[in-house]
Amino acid sequence: MKRIKHKYLMGGVLAAGLVLPVVCAGLVIHSFWDPFGQTAKLPVAVVNEDQPVTYQGKRMAVGEQVVSQLKNNHKLGWRFLSAKEAADGMKHNRYYTVVTIPKNFSQRATTVTDHHPQQMKLSYATNDSLNYIGEIISETGATQLNSAVKRAVTKAYALSMFQQIKASGQGFQTAAKGATQLKDGTVTLADGMNTYTTGVTKVKDGLLQLSTKVQQLPTGVNRLATGANKLATGLQTLQAKTQPLASGVAQLDSGAGRLASGSKRVTTGLQQLSAKTGPLAAGVQRLATGSGQVTDGLRQVSAKTQPLVDGVTKLDDGSAQVTAGLEKLNSKTGALASGVVQLADGSQALAVSTTQYVNGVYQVHTGLQALDTNGKTLAASVQALADGASGLSAQVSAGQSGINELSGSVKQLVTASTTGAAGLQAKGQQLQDQLKSDLTTLGTAIGGSSVAATKVATIQSELKQLDDTSTTASDDATAQAANKLKTAVAQIDSDSQSGDQSAGMTQSQIDAKVASVASATKMTADQKAAMTSALAGAGQTKPATSTSSAKTAVTTAANELVKASDAPATTETATASPQTVTRLKRAVADLADATSSSQGTTAAAALQKVLGDATALQTYFEQVTAAIGQQSAALSQLNGAVTGNDDSLVKKYANLVNGSQKLSAKLAEANGKVPAFTTGIGKLLAGSDQLASNGPALITGTAQLAAGTRQLNGQVPTLVTGVNDLTTGSKQVSGGLHQLTGQLPTLTGGVTRLVNGSLQVTNGLGLLNGQLPALTGGVGQLVVGSGQMTTGSQQLAGGLSQLNGRVPVLVAGVSQLANGGNQLSNGLHTLNQQAPQLVAGVGQLTTGSQQLAANSPKLTAGARQLKDGNGKLATALQGGADKVQATPLTSRTAAMFASPSELSHQRFSYVPNFGHAIAPFVVAMLTFLGLTALVAWFDYRRQLQTPRQLANLTGWVLLQSLITSAGMAVMLHAAQPWTFMGLTGLFALAVLVVELVLRLFMGRLAVLVVGALFFLQLCVANGIFPVQTVKTLYAPLAKFLPMTYANLGLTQALSGTGISPAVLTMGISAAVVIIALGIGLIGLKLMNPKNSMAGERQE
Structure with a gap:
């Protein structure tokens, strides 16, 4: 009974050593499976205290936009609360972070163009004591939120600036048009200044003469006053006649415009007609030739009408014979059906x-x-x-x-x-x-x-x-x-x-x-x-x-x-x-x-x-x-x-x-x-x-022939029906041919008339061909005359347009003349009274005109400079407007201002979640612990004394490592499962040899060394953080530890990137060296009976 219990105890321990590493590895990996993929459940409070403002006539609410974007963002568990609820939740550890959007958030966004712009402040508070990793995730989320706000506000700023730039561009365009008008005005001014200087010279000369002649002014003024009365009367009459004159000039201007438009269309049509006269001559020549050919063909047709009549008659007779033959065939369809049946039997x-x-x-x-x-x-x-x-x-x-x-x-x-x-x-x-x-x-x-x-x-x-x-x-x-x-x-x-x-x-x-x-x-x-x-x-x-x-x-x-x-x-x-x-x-x-x-x-x-x-x-x-x-x-x-x-x-x-x-x-x-x-x-x-x-093929062919004859036998009724229909159609064809025969005389007469008409067409085309040179010359003359007429009509229209534009001035001038005539009459009376003073003033005017004439060259030079400056101003303004309008100021440009760069991520290898990331370390760690437990159990059972017992232990260790790695490879869907299992087995062998050597040479003290080795690998070779980030004095030892290479190799086998040559060489070399040295030391130890493990245990 004791032996049975011992046997079951041994089996239970070994089974536990094989199964527990797999179960523990699965539980550990499952607990850390995908923590970063569940961040949507991480509660983060958002407090929006922002108040909307008006910016450039538009409502701006940056806080509301942020909240709207966060509602569609599922990377964190956003909770939109009031400030009181957020503070209470933070106090009772319900939220990891509280993000607060202040009241002046939108208002500060509008100060970007002020003399003293104010930054928008987005604050967040964290609860580090609740969970440090949660605080880091929250901080990352707040940073991304701040970046999103920056992009949105920058885009809004850019769009606003783009509108101002567009408005400036339009202003530049308006200024350019105004400068162009100024340039045109200065040109007119320069021309007027030339006229003015000439007039000043003439005025000076006239004033000199006036000063001589003014002495006779009183007498003349008296006569002028009398004439002024008559002029006033005449101007009033002229004023009464200017309105009908304006109406007539307007009608004349309208008619001249229509004349110019019609003349232009006539000229265009004549040009097209002139361009087509050459092809017309060639076409008429070909038409005359073709008409002759048509006439010859119609003569041939006329000659063939009699054979056609005979042929139609024969066709009629043949149709009657066909009809008779089809009726006979129709009468034989019964015999045909019987023959088809016999053919099927045959x-x-x-x-x-x-x-x-x-x-x-x-x-x-x-x-x-x-x-x-x-x-x-x-x-x-x-x-x-x-x-x-x-x-x-x-x-x-x-x-x-x-x-x-x-x-x-x-x-x-x-x-x-x-x-x-x-x-x-x-x-x-x-x-x-x-x-x-x-x-x-x-x-x-x-x-x-x-x-x-x-x-x-x-x-x-x-x-x-x-x-x-x-x-x-x-x-x-x-x-x-x-x-x-x-x-x-x-x-x-x-x-x-x-x-x-x-x-x-x-x-x-x-x-x-x-x-x-x-x-x-x-x-x-x-x-x-x-x-x-x-x-x-x-x-x-x-x-x-x-x-x-x-x-x-x-x-x-x-x-x-x-x-x-x-x-x-x-x-x-x-x-x-x-x-x-x-x-x-x-x-x-x-x-x-x-x-x-x-x-x-x-x-x-x-x-x-x-x-x-x-x-x-x-x-x-x-x-x-x-x-x-x-x-x-x-x-x-x-x-x-x-x-x-x-x-x-x-x-x-x-x-x-x-x-x-x-x-x-x-x-x-x-x-x-x-x-x-x-x-x-x-x-x-x-x-x-x-x-x-080919015999089977022949049999198949005869079978198909039999099937075809049966199908033919089935289609015989359709054939009989088709023969009946064919007989009916033949009778219809015969009737149609009888009607065609009756219409043949009409056809013959029509062909004769067609021949005569073709002869007439051919003769007419010959006459037309003879007159084409005269037509071409006349069209050319018409084109030249029409062009001259178009030019003249355009000039007439232009003159009348100018005249029509001056008619209102004429009417106003006549009205002013009438008024001026009255004033002149009154003024002449006054002038007559003021003539002595006028004589004195003429003297002064003569002196002033002489001064004007002396300064006229300076005035002309200034007007010229003004014209040149306005031209340059118009060119520069137009260039600036063109550049502003050519610049693409769209929403995409604003998005580029807000986010000028994009982050591109490429993976050399892919690890889907944190569970996959720590799986190699967990497999290596539990393999280490599992084989350590097996070594301890075998040592406890005193089964480490002979090579056979060591080989038995090696088999159990390999089995335990293969079960653990196979279970994890299936659970994690390893890309290279055999490599995954092989590396685990190789790691287990290396660790096993190290532990056996330590136990052989150090006895029970080896437990402390194995524990220290495990702790050291747990610290620096866990693969959770890069070894470079571990700030310890023993971190450089990672490159000498087996678990470092096991983690790296298992990770690459799991992700499918393949083991790099360097890692493969170093790992296998280290494992081979360890195994070789360990086996050698174990052999030496076992060969010395005095240094067996059993002896050490007895001590």
């Missing part, structure tokens, strides 16, 4: 036949594979036969010279007859089999046609008859005769030999050669037996016999061979085969005529193949007939040679030797052609493979 049968055809193709493909295999064997057999023929030639050449001709001729005849018969028979059988196969394929392909099927059956019966005939016409008689002749010749050979030794191969060699040839050439059992019987005893040694008996035997055998050879050529069997082939070819041609128009491409291809097979079979039988004739002639010649003297046999032996040599050459040639034959079989097999692979 396509279904074709689909079934196509399946059978594909099965046949597979069988052909199998046969071709067997043929390909046997072709390779045939090559070897032909090579063996060629070798045997070469040996035969050598043996024949070494034969006896006495019977060369007889023995060689017989051997040549027997060999040629046997080989030729076997080859021709095999070829005939192959052609017949091929024809049968193709006929079967053709019958499958055209199974839907009864006529074609009948033709195929006829061809098959002819082929069967041909097969029976060729089978019946065996070569037994020829073979027996040849065997007898062979025996007789062998007897002669034996008689001619000098000893008992055989002239050729042994019998066993001959039998083996026969068996090899029979196997290679696929002989039948009967053919093999016949050849074996014919060569039986050829290799045996026979006793000598008499020449006469051998000659008799040879003669008898030759006669039998001639008879056997001549027999097929004279019987019905020999002639039956060629005749049967001729009938077979004729039947194939009839089948082609029967199927060419109704079957598909597959049947046509099969039919062409059957026709080629029949032609090849006919060629074969012609070759057989020729070979039989040659064999008969050769046997007759042999018979004559045998029945003659013995010398002929000896002479023919040399021919036999030559024949054997030729046979060897031909066999060698055949041997050379065997690879081509094998290649052809391979190509045929490849084609058969292709044909077999």
Whole structure:
């Protein structure tokens, strides 16, 4: 029971060592997960005591604007309270900060343009004792608020200044216009001053004369007074007539304006007309040419109207025929529908036949594979036969010279007859089999046609008859005769030999050669037996016999061979085969005529193949007939040679030797052609493979054909309806053509009138073309005259405008003249009385005019300077106004004044919240604590004495670090989870080695060192604040602590930026050095039994 409790206790402790670091790390990170993302819940009080003011005619309430912006700002928990509520909340620790907007906030904003501007003061109070971090966040929020207020007020200032600048710009523009008017006035002043100086000079001269003549003034004044009375009377009359004069001048001015405007439009139109006269001449020329072409074309049209009439008449007749044909077609739609049904049934049968055809193709493909295999064997057999023929030639050449001709001729005849018969028979059988196969394929392909099927059956019966005939016409008689002749010749050979030794191969060699040839050439059992019987005893040694008996035997055998050879050529069997082939070819041609128009491409291809097979079979039988004739002639010649003297046999032996040599050459040639034959079989097999692979596609096509015919059968009612509609439309077309025929005379008359009218147009265009030069010249003169008239009318309008403008002055002047006349009359009476004083005054005036004349040059120079100065003033003012107006003074410009810079933030690596930021430190810290607890537990259990126990501890430490790092990698969605886990394991190994070394060499004092190491790393390697900001004496030790590199590496693996080479190199190097040194020290310690941990514990 105690052992069970101990076991459970061990398991519980180890499980706690594995699980607690993960749970603790998760709880710590979750508690610090995202404190800065929850600042909207941080309560900050805002007190707005600002009072709105009026600035430049507009209401300004900066405090209200700030509050409005803060209501849309969710970075802090803004609370808008009164001053009393804010103070109470601060007192009871409900708010971290109180921001106060004073009463004079807006008022001070308006003092920016005063002589003594006052700054706007935004105050805030903080409660540091509540939370220091909260106070820092609040201070940051107040600073940002102050910046926002600065931007808003600066923008308002800028907009106000922009309005003033715009108003100044408008004033500059007005001043520039006034200066321009001053410049124009000074010009007039200068002109007047010139006139004035001239007048002053004249006045001076006149006054000199006046001073001379004034003496006669009294008398003249008296007469002038009398005349003045008359003048007053006349001026009153003139005043009465000036008003009608003003009205007439105004009407004349209005008419002159309209005259100038109309003259200008006339001039513009004439200029456009003058510009278009050139293109008009060219266009009229082209129009005349085109009109002639139109006339010629209309004449051609007129000439073609009669053929048109005839064509329309024929079209009318043809339309009637079409209508009749459509009615007939409409009557046949029932039969068409029945035919479509039959076509659907036939396509279904074709689909079934196509399946059978594909099965046949597979069988052909199998046969071709067997043929390909046997072709390779045939090559070897032909090579063996060629070798045997070469040996035969050598043996024949070494034969006896006495019977060369007889023995060689017989051997040549027997060999040629046997080989030729076997080859021709095999070829005939192959052609017949091929024809049968193709006929079967053709019958499958055209199974839907009864006529074609009948033709195929006829061809098959002819082929069967041909097969029976060729089978019946065996070569037994020829073979027996040849065997007898062979025996007789062998007897002669034996008689001619000098000893008992055989002239050729042994019998066993001959039998083996026969068996090899029979196997290679696929002989039948009967053919093999016949050849074996014919060569039986050829290799045996026979006793000598008499020449006469051998000659008799040879003669008898030759006669039998001639008879056997001549027999097929004279019987019905020999002639039956060629005749049967001729009938077979004729039947194939009839089948082609029967199927060419109704079957598909597959049947046509099969039919062409059957026709080629029949032609090849006919060629074969012609070759057989020729070979039989040659064999008969050769046997007759042999018979004559045998029945003659013995010398002929000896002479023919040399021919036999030559024949054997030729046979060897031909066999060698055949041997050379065997690879081509094998290649052809391979190509045929490849084609058969292709044909077999396309079989499913053919079946699919026939199925689609059947589906198409069924669809066609379904569309037959639509076709019938369409034919009915077509018949109705044709009747309508026929009626329209009848109407068109009735209107043809009218068309002919219209074409004739059109030709006549075109002739008239062509003649008129010719006349117009002839008058165009005169028109162009007249238009040019009109343009010149119109321009002169426009100029004159404009001058007239200008003069009348000036006159009309002076009429009011004239009226006023006449009125003044009338009044002045009355005054003049009265004044003259006075003047008459004051004449003596006038004479004295004239003297003084003369003196003054002389002084004016002397100062006139100075006055002229001053007026000139005034004119120049006004010109410069107008130019400068206009330039200033243009610059002010060209400056963009918009709201965006004001925003630029308020906030001229923008802060751009780019992240090299991204850490979403504070939880992610402290996660690496928490993982490293709890890994450190977890492995420390495991080491302490193993030490307590006295399981640190052997290498196996140390390895067991290492495994548990690695497992604990991997569980912790894997859980945190999944929880934090690490970008590089494997790197995260690997770095944690490496850190755990490094710390484990350090603690083991400390425990081995320091015993229980190692606990204090490990605690100090943990505390040191907790202070300077926590990763919460940059190590540079930690103002302690031991801060530089951070670069030598494992947790520094663990924090940095885990952070980079967590954020996905990858571990930098420097950190990776330094961290791995430090870990490797620590682990290597630690393992070495542990090994040294364990090797010394006196320094074990157990011993230290006992002490």
